[in-house]
Amino acid sequence: VEWESVLLKNNGTYEHRKHVETKLSLEKEASFIPLIRWTDVDNYIINGKITVEYHVKVIRIGGIPFKVINFEKPVEKFSDAILIIANEDFNHGFGPLLAYHSTYFKSLFTEQLGRNCFDVGQKVGPNEFQVFLDVLHGEPALNDRNITAVLRLAKMFGTPMVFRQCEHYLMKISKLGLKEKFDLALKHDFENLKNDCIENMRTPEDVQNVMPSNIEGMDHFLITSLLKKAASFKTSSK
16 A cells, blocks of 8 residues: 655645555554654644545555455346355346356256345355356456466356456466466366467476376377477477
């Protein structure tokens, strides 16, 4: 957090003080009160009061997921499905959209016609479900910390659109290492990401690092591609 305090002095001038807090915790009170020496306090008192104006800039938020879309408040005429998460959190979703993109929700809504309140019935945390819904609604909510959880929910709920969003993120935006990306590509069968990872291998060590200990379960075409990539380094070194 960057913040600036502006103190009004009793001579009509303003005193600006800039501050930087690298870490603030909601569990502890953060003080934004500027330090004034007792010997100088009379310079700031006007009619028995001290006037301070604050300008605060939040640079980064960590630990608490930012809600791109607030699903806790229903949008009248459109929010026709209330989803119960962890027996306490309610997320108002758009039923037709969820049913269209998710095989799980299509089945859930079909089996319980006439209802508008549904218990998701899966081991899902409200924070990760919030991000999943954001992505499902086309919002750029993915990051390297939540990508694995979103992929898990995409598989759980059968949402190809979310899978496509995740693959695009991993290819174009993510700062994860080559092995981490390749492992996710193998786990979720992301063909484009597999090819992208192989294309970005720059050394024989890159190829060796992504090779799993047991290659028997790997696709033969993929193994061939990796071997060709490794051979290309030997050819170029001659």
